Amino acid sequence: EQQVQQSPASLVLQEGENAELQCSFSIFTNQVQWFYQRPGGRLVSLLYNPSGTKQSGRLTSTTVIKERRSSLHISSSQITDSGTYLCAMEDNNAPRFGAGTKLTVKP
Amino acid sequence: NAGVIQTPRHKVTGKGQEATLWCEPISGHSAVFWYRQTIVQGLEFLTYFRNQAPIDDSGMPKERFSAQMPNQSHSTLKIQSTQPQDSAVYLCASSLLGGQDTQYFGPGTRLLVL
Structure with a gap:
């Protein structure tokens, strides 16, 4: 069973457009993180958001525990935002990752 | 701060050989995680140490895989009798x-296991 579902699987935007990435969980969790990975690059933690809304620069994450979902909003996308965005939840100390959303931002 | 250090960066082994992967966590960090990443399976959790003690190894294949953290400055992931399906990128955090x-x-x- 896939415990973390992400959508869309891929997303293509024009530079300047906003992106909305979704993550849903098979269980209730209050341990949610969003990560970013450039092709061939390291995984980087973007936001740790157990509940509510958290913002970091152009990134805004909203986690609704009772609905078992979290979203990541990227405003005014830039070409350098291209890469894969992963969300993760914690299940009994063990982090479980989604398959990711591959974002491509075109000029 | 060099961040988390992993060695080697690349390893090629023949089927049936042993592979040992090393991880040096950031100084002062109490927790170390091991993951495996493939195109097909994505990112899979393997095991987790906190203060050098194993907390959760539910993601580790029961045979051939083992992990240790003998001191706070490094952890190892050992794969015995490697198989081609073990080919992946192994991440430490x-x-x-x-x-x-x-x-x-x-x-x-x-x-890469040949």
Whole structure:
């Protein structure tokens, strides 16, 4: 069973457009993180958001525990935002990752 | 601060050989995580140490895989009798407090089993 579902699987935007990435969980969790990975690059933690809304620069994450979902909003996308965005939840100390959303931002 | 260090960066082994992967967490971090990443399966959790003690190894294949953290400055992941399906990028991450904290990832070790 896939415990973390992400959508869309891929997303293509024009530079300047906003992106909305979704993550849903098979269980209730209050341990949610969003990560970013450039092709061939390291995984980087973007936001740790157990509940509510958290913002970091152009990134805004909203986690609704009772609905078992979290979203990541990227405003005014830039070409350098291209890469894969992963969300993760914690299940009994063990982090479980989604398959990711591959974002491509075109000029 | 060099971040999480993983060695080697690339490793090629023949089927049936042993592979040992090394991870040096960020100094002062109490938690170390091991993951495996493939195109097909994505990112899979393997095991987790906190203060050198194994906390959760539910993601580790029961045979051939083992992980240790003999001191706070390094952890090893050992794969015995490697198989082609073990080919993957193995990632190590550390965090200051544990699962409820930001994880910092290493560059990974790309293992290829021929």
